[in-house]
Amino acid sequence: MERQIHKIHQNGDVGTVHIADEVIAIIAGLAATEVDGVVGMVGNLAGDLVELLGKKNLAKGINVEVMEDTVALDLAIIVAFGCSIVQVTKNVQEKVKSAVETMTGLVVSEVNIKVAGVDVEKK
Template sequence: MTVSEEYIPTELGNIKIADDVVAIIAGLAATEVEGVVGMSGGIAGGIADILGKRNLSKGVKVEVGDQQASIDLYIIVKFGARIPDVAWSIQEKVKQAIESMTGLEAVSVNVHVQGVNFEVARDEVEEEDSRVR
């Protein structure tokens, strides 16, 4: 676990927030946005690995300072979702979550769309086909 070198001084002592804590908060907030299928661990051999909720800090890179944080999220979107709307929603939700939970200012929330998941679209089509008989 990486711990920020910076401390937040208080009357009773110092508070330090690990980078992984910020990454988990950001990952959870991002996966709650409609249109996000999952986080991407990166492109390996041209195939994006979709990571489940067990790996919320995967697909998230953070830089945490003493009062600010910069977040990069690597996501997979649902087929048919409007990508700019999904990205804006992620930025707003992640910024709000980071700032309310940690007290850090989220100076940047960068969203990197790594792929589109077509499986959801196929499942919906198959479900509709099975109903119309």
């Protein structure tokens, strides 16, 4: 897979800043997993294989599409049983949008979430 890198800032004589899609995905993944009710991220959005990802693999479960100065994100999560899916996904969208915008300076146009499962294990 070819690594996508985008220019996000050019400041005259100081230089240019480039950011990789993988970096944006990691920021989004970490933000999503900090939300109460999110058990984890899922590794394969398109396929039937559902792989719960640890912190080291968060970027693999997120699709990043950068257009000029905006970014759209698709991610899949596992929600804890008993949590409101509507509230958890809303919180994930807000947290991911805020984290990506704050850290990259890009405008997040959309955060699309697929709830890939519910964790029913008693802890």
